[in-house]
Amino acid sequence: MRKIIHVDMDAFYASVELRENPSLKGKPVVVAWDSGRSVICAASYEARKYGLRSAMSVAKARILCPQAIYIAPQFPLYRAVSSQIRSVFARYTDLIEPLSLDEAYLDVTANFKNLPSATAVANAIRAEILDVTGLTASAGVAPNKFLAKIASDWRKPNGIFVIPPSRVQAFLLPLPLQKIPGVGKVTLAKFHRLNMFTVNDLLGYSEAELMYHFGRYGRRLYNLARGVDERPVEPNQVAQQVSTETTFEQDIPFGEINQPLILLCERLWGQLVRKKKFGCTVTLKLKTNAFRIITRSKTFSVPLHMPEHLVQAGLSLLERVDDEIKSNKFRLVGVGVSQFVEEEEVGMQLPLL
Ligand SMILES: [Mg+2]
Structure with a gap:
């Protein structure tokens, strides 16, 4: 456990x-x-x-x-404070998975200070953060990431909420479905059409039924409703990327890549919005007819949050391709976004591209 x-x-x-x-x-x-x-x-x-x-x-x-x-946001300052907070975490465990500048999962099953309980660790960390930064943190303590994330919101601000294993079921049954991370407006409306409002209502459905209504997410819902979330805390998250690409029926000259690239950026934007993923880095990928792969990336100080930004970034990366490469014909173009931030951080206006 x-x-x-x-x-x-x-x-x-x-x-x-x-x-x-x-x-x-x-x-x-x-x-x-x-x-x-x-x-x-x-x-x-x-x-x-x-x-x-x-x-x-x-x-x-x-x-x-x-x-x-x-x-106006001062991201260098927030990043500096964030790294102070991470040094506090590191005094207790090395299993730290940051989600954004101000949020992280910690696995304290074993902790460096040999504190007797996760609650003791959480309180020590909150006190130390306050001491070092002058800022308050809230914490959720639970047997898994799913429940810990919900719990940290329960006594905000400057609070702690603990869900011990023996209380998991009692906590979950009356929980409104919109509290489940990943349930957005669309999924919630679907729940309501099915007359489902709380986790208790979910329990009446088999895994197959949930998958029929919600696809792959249905399987996850089936497990979450039972308090099951086996995802480990992953300290060195491999940089995730959401991307899309297209292979042309016939190889095309460089000058004709613009149009398919714009379409790809728009399609990618749809994927990002559905996944609620907003990232700071855009990567362009090209493959020549000789199967040579070229990539160009650009990182912004704030996440892209409008489709025009993605299109503009994609096109500007195209301009950074060397002349020597431009003389090739191309069989594939792709575009991806990475370096994601949490939803809460999104919504900043993009500075000059
Ligand atoms: Mg926060």
Whole structure:
């Protein structure tokens, strides 16, 4: 039986800004580029009282809370604080899987300080984070990643919630289905059409029935409803990439790659949105008729969050292909996005491409 902690900083970017500028305390503070087209990166708890949330458009936020104070994101600062937090984790375990700058899974089944329980470890970590950074973190403690992630949200801000193995079933049965990570609006609407509202309602379905309604995700739902999640904490996550490619029926000259590339970028965008994956790195892949593979990548300081950005990035990578290669004919073009951030971090306006 594993002991997993999910640590999640409270309103991270906004809290860092309040720490930097204490005169903002008690005021509705929003971290976002102050432009009608951008989206909120983080809202302080004071701002949340007005209904402001991360990923909400700044245009809407201005209506809900005209007096909010806007601060442009300072990612180098957040990254520096994030690495302080990771050094705290590293004093307790080396099984650390960061999910974003302010969130990580830790496997503390064995911990360096020989603390008797995962709860003790979580509390020690929260205290040490506060000590080192002046910021509060919330933690969820559970036998697996799925439950730990839900639990960290249960007593936010500055709270801890523990789901011991003996309490897993009692915790899960009444849980509303929208609390399951990965259940978005579309899946939730489908649940409701099937008259399913809580995990308890899921338990009435066989694995085959859930797979009939939800495809491969149905199998995962079947297991999650029973509190089963065998995914280990993976310290050195291989960089994931979501990509798509197309092989031409006939090899084409370089000058004709634009059009299929734009279509690929649009298709890839659809995949990314469905998977709720927003990444900072775009990679272009080309294969010549001699099977030589060429890749070009570009990394942005914030995740791509509009389809135009992806198309623009793809086209600009095409321009970076050497002239010597351009004289070939090409049999394949592909495009991929990697370096993902959590959904909560998305919504920042992309600076100049
Ligand atoms: Mg957070």
